[in-house]
Amino acid sequence: MKIAVTGAGGQLGQAMALRLSERHDVTALARADLDVACAGDVASVMGAIHPDAIVNCAAYNAVDRAEDDVLAALEGNAFGVQALARAAAREGAVLVHYSTDFVFDGNAERPYVEDAPVSPLNVYGQSKLLGEWLTRDAPRRYILRVESLFGGPLPRSSIDRIAEAIRAGRETRVFEDRVVSPAFVEDVVTATAALLERQIEGGLYHCVNSGHATWQAVAREIEAVLGVEARLVPVRLADVPMRALRPRYCALSNEKLAAAGIRMPTWQDALRRHLAAH
Numbered sequence: 001m002k003i004a005v006t007g008a009g010g011q012l013g014q015a016m017a018l019r020l021s022e023r024h025d026v027t028a029l030a031r032a033d034l035d036v037a038c039a040g041d042v043a044s045v046m047g048a049i050h051p052d053a054i055v056n057c058a059a060y061n062a063v064d065r066a067e068d069d070v071l072a073a074l075e076g077n078a079f080g081v082q083a084l085a086r087a088a089a090r091e092g093a094v095l096v097h098y099s100t101d102f103v104f105d106g107n108a109e110r111p112y113v114e115d116a117p118v119s120p121l122n123v124y125g126q127s128k129l130l131g132e133w134l135t136r137d138a139p140r141r142y143i144l145r146v147e148s149l150f151g152g153p154l155p156r157s158s159i160d161r162i163a164e165a166i167r168a169g170r171e172t173r174v175f176e177d178r179v180v181s182p183a184f185v186e187d188v189v190t191a192t193a194a195l196l197e198r199q200i201e202g203g204l205y206h207c208v209n210s211g212h213a214t215w216q217a218v219a220r221e222i223e224a225v226l227g228v229e230a231r232l233v234p235v236r237l238a239d240v241p242m243r244a245l246r247p248r249y250c251a252l253s254n255e256k257l258a259a260a261g262i263r264m265p266t267w268q269d270a271l272r273r274h275l276a277a278h
Contacts, residue, residue, distance in 0.1 A: 001024045001025070001052045001053060001196065001197075002024070002025045002027075002049065002050065002051050002052045002053075003020055003024050003025065003026045003027070003051055003052065003053045003054075003055060003196075004026075004027045004029060004045075004046060004049050004051040004053070004054045004055070004093075005017040005020065005026055005027070005028050005029060005055045005057060006029045006034060006036055006054065006055070006056045006057060006058040006084065007029075007030070007031070007036075007056065007057035007058030007059060008028035008029050008030045008033075008057065009030030009031060009032070010057055010058070010059075010154070011149060011151075011152045011153075011154045011156065011157070011185060012057045012098065012146075012149060012152060012185055012188065012189075013028070013030070013057030013058070014152055014153045014154060015151070015152035015153060015185045015186065015189050016055055016057055016189050016192065018153065019186075019189045019190075019193070020055070020189070020192075020193060023193070023197075027049050027051070029045065031058065033045075035080075036056070036058045036076070036080030036081070036083060036084055037075035037076060037079055037080045037083070038083075039079075039082075039083040039086075042080070042083040042084060042086075042087050043083070043086075043087055043090070046084075046087035046088075046090070046091055046093075047087075047090070047091070050091055051091060051093045052093055052094070053093055053094045053095075053096065053196055054084055054087065054088050054091075054093050054094075054095050054096070055096040055192065056080075056081065056084050056095065056096065056097045056098065057098060058076065058080060059076055059077055059098065059128075060072055060073045060075070060076030060077050060124070060127065061124075062124075063102070063122065063124040063244050063246075064242060064243035064244045065243075066122065066123040066124040066127065066244065067122065067123050067243050067244050068243075070123050070127075073123055073124055073127040074127050074130070076127075077124070077127035077128050077130070077131045078127050078128075078130040078131045078134055079134075080131075081097055081131040081134050081135055082131075082134035082137055084097070084138075085097075085134060085135050085136070085137035085138035085141070086137045086138075088137075088138040088140070088141070089137055089138050089139055093138075093140070094138070094140040094141065094142070094196065094202070095135060095138035095140065095141040095142070096141070096142045096144065096192055096195070096196070097131065097132070097135050097141065097142070097143050097144070098143075098144050098145075098146050098188075098207075099128050099129075099131065099132050099143055099144070099145045099146075100124075100125065100128045100145060100146065100147060101145060101146075101147035101180075101181075101247065101250040101252055102120055102121070102122065102124055102125035102128060102147075102246075102247060102250075103118045103119075103120050103125050103128055103129045103132070103145070104116065104118060104119065104120070104125075104247055104250065105119040105120070105121055105247055106121070106246070106247020106248040106249045106250060107247075107248070107249065108249050108251075109249070110251075111181065111212060111251040111252055111253035112206070112250075112251065112252050112253060113206075113253045113255070113256070114145075114203075114204045114205065114206060114256055121244075121245040121246070121247055122244035122245050122246075123244065124244060125247075132204070140202055141202050141203075142192075142195050142202055142203070142205065143203070143204045143205070144188070144191070144192065144205050144206075144207040145204070145205070145206045145207065145208075145252060146183040146188055146207050146208060147180060147181060147182070147183055147208055147250055147252060148180045148181070148182040148183060148208075148250075149182075149183050149184075149185055149188070150182060150183075150184060150185065150270075150271075150274060151184045151185035151186050151270070151274045152185035152186070158215070159182065159218065159222065159271070159274070160278070162174065162215075162218070162219050162222055163222050163226065163275060163278075165230075165231075166219070166222055166223055166226055166228050166230045166231075167226060167228060169228075169231065170231065171231040171232075171233050172219070172230070172231065172232060172233065173232075173233045173234075173235050173240075174214075174215045174216045174218075174219045174232050174233070174234060174235070175214060175215040175216065175234075175235060175236070175237055175240075176214055176215075176216040176234035176235065176236060177214060177236050177237055177248060178214060178215055178237050178246065178248055178249075178250070179212055179213065179214055179248070179249045179250060179251050180212060180213070180214075180215065180218070180250045180251065181206075181208040181209065181210075181211065181212045181250065181251045181252045181254075181267065182208065182209055182218065182267045182270070182271070183207065183208040183209055184209055184265075184267070184270035184271075184273070184274060186270075186273070186274075187209060187264055187265060187270055188207055191207050191257065191262050191264065192207075194261075194262050195260075195262070198261070200260045200261065200262070201260065205254075205256055205257045205260070206252040206253060206254045206256065206257065207254065207257060207264070208252045208254055208264065208267075209254075209264050209265055209266060209267035209269075209270045210254060210263075210264050210265065210266045210267065211266050211267050211268070212251035212252075212267075213267070216232065216234050218267075218271075219232050220232070221268055221271055222271065222275065225271065225272055225275050226275065
């Protein structure tokens with residue numbers, strides 16, 4: 001399969017290009033190679049590659065900065081997605097696009113399913129939701145919602161920062177009331193490859209590791225795996241001033257993905273694999 005991976009310089013994009021190239025003909029496109037917000041460039045580059053699949057790992061992820069840089073967020077997370085979707089339609093390619101838990105308001109009490117009502121609290125979440133809608137220009141598409149990504153060639157996630165602080169014996173603040181379903185980059189890549197190679201029915205899927213926990217519980221698991229006493233300072237979401245509002249409860253159900261034959265390991269298993277490698 002001929003695959004174009006956009007955003008190949010980022011955390012997910014690097015891992016995606018590296019792993020998929022083991023079995024497929026991959027063209028890795030970092031931002032310097034292709035700014036997805038430039039529709040003309042997208043059409044030209046994809047017209048030259050003629051991919052069977054476009055895997056879009058490009059995104060604007062500066063959640064707080066997006067509040068004041070609305071156009072950049074829309075260009076990276078929405079208009080760029082539309083350009084890729086239209087290119088996929090022209091080339092007869094399948095589009096894979098990654099969205100976020102931030103499309104929800106965080107007021108749930110149980111893990112969100114794919115058809116749960118959306119109500120993003122900030123510009124970043126709004127731009128990602130618009131990107132989901134604009135994938136409709138691609139007749140064949142997968143939209144995969146991920147969250148709290150960790151792992152890959154660039155270990156710079158929240159989990160890495162917590163682990164680094166614990167190893168160094170430093171105090172680290174962790175949310176005691178914010179609930180997440182972390183997503184290990186390697187498992188997201190595996191799921192993406194399975195969707196493409198098995199030609200599973202397209203649509204919207206939550207692609208996170210199984211289970212959920214508060215950030216404080218995640219930090220305690222890191223402490224147990226490392227065997228180092230952690231100096232955790234629990235904080236509440238409402239007590240931390242941030243430019244953009246964050247959803248409190250972000251657990252996602254991956255049961256739809258499991259029903260399609262792709263079972264995601266638990267976040268604890270993924271965490272152990274990640275920490276063993278770093």
